[in-house]
Amino acid sequence: MSRKSNFHANLPILNGKNWDTWVKQMKGIFIVQEVDEQVNTILDPLPANPTNQQRTTFKEAQKKDNKSLFLIHQCVDAKVFEKIAYSTTSKEAWDILHKSYGGDAKVKKVKLQTLKRQYELLQMKNDEAVAYYFTRLATLTNQMKNCGSNLAEQETVEKLRTLTPKFDHIVVTIEDTKNLSEVKIEGLQSTLEAHKLKHGDLIH
Incomplete structure (x- = not known):
């Protein structure tokens, strides 16, 4: 339990008003966690009758995507989370947040x-x-x-x-x-x- 608390304490939290600072901090976290490309990449589905290599590549990409989506979930408050609660990929969640708080x-x-x-x-x-x-x-x-x-x-x-x-x-x-x-x-x-x-x- 204490580990989880410390983990949260060291992460930036998006509250809807601090987008500009938060997005810079998140990009740094994504780079450190080696998932910085995931939030900008569409996760392609497996083709029909995939090869073993295609399965391995897809599994690795999916693993990274799940990791980046998890990080996004941990770095938003409860109100913001409701906007991305049903997002299935990190890019989908990231795009929603950018559209909601990034400003046109x-x-x-x-x-x-x-x-x-x-x-x-x-x-x-x-x-x-x-x-x-x-x-x-x-x-x-x-x-x-x-x-x-x-x-x-x-x-x-x-x-x-x-x-x-x-x-x-x-x-x-x-x-x-x-x-x-x-x-x-x-x-x-x-x-x-x-x-x-x-x-x-x-x-x-």
């Missing part, structure tokens, strides 16, 4: 417009920690990419101009001494946090 092109286009507006207006708050602001920035850019945005990292780095005035000096220094096209967002965050610590303004 029109929906993503509208959502992306809203996210772009939020991105344009994003500003660091006066009492906001550097780490928290960069988390908000990363979350927003990831959401945009999930909706089809091709936002370049340089554009994200250039958001340093949205920091509060107390960072004006370090921002000017960074822009004067570094090629922003070569700066990584993680390095920028580290530089800013080091600047705060050096000037006695503790990071929250």
Whole structure:
């Protein structure tokens, strides 16, 4: 019983609202479990009068498909499971979930417009920690990419101009001494946090 509990605890669970994150995590699990092709492959039935080799190949494919379907079952909550309860293959279940929660092109286009507006207006708050602001920035850019945005990292780095005035000096220094096209967002965050610590303004 404890094994089963631990198994569940380490798996991502689709609740209907976290599709973009969940699907990335599931693809990683499928690769580790060596069943990543199954959710995109139709399981062909055995032909009439199959050879021993065909039987063996079919049995192996069916085994992998059952494994990937089992993983999907373990990684959805009770409400989502009802949508795929009668699916007989992993591809059938995967396609249902994608259609239900993945969103079509029109929906993503509208959502992306809203996210772009939020991105344009994003500003660091006066009492906001550097780490928290960069988390908000990363979350927003990831959401945009999930909706089809091709936002370049340089554009994200250039958001340093949205920091509060107390960072004006370090921002000017960074822009004067570094090629922003070569700066990584993680390095920028580290530089800013080091600047705060050096000037006695503790990071929250």
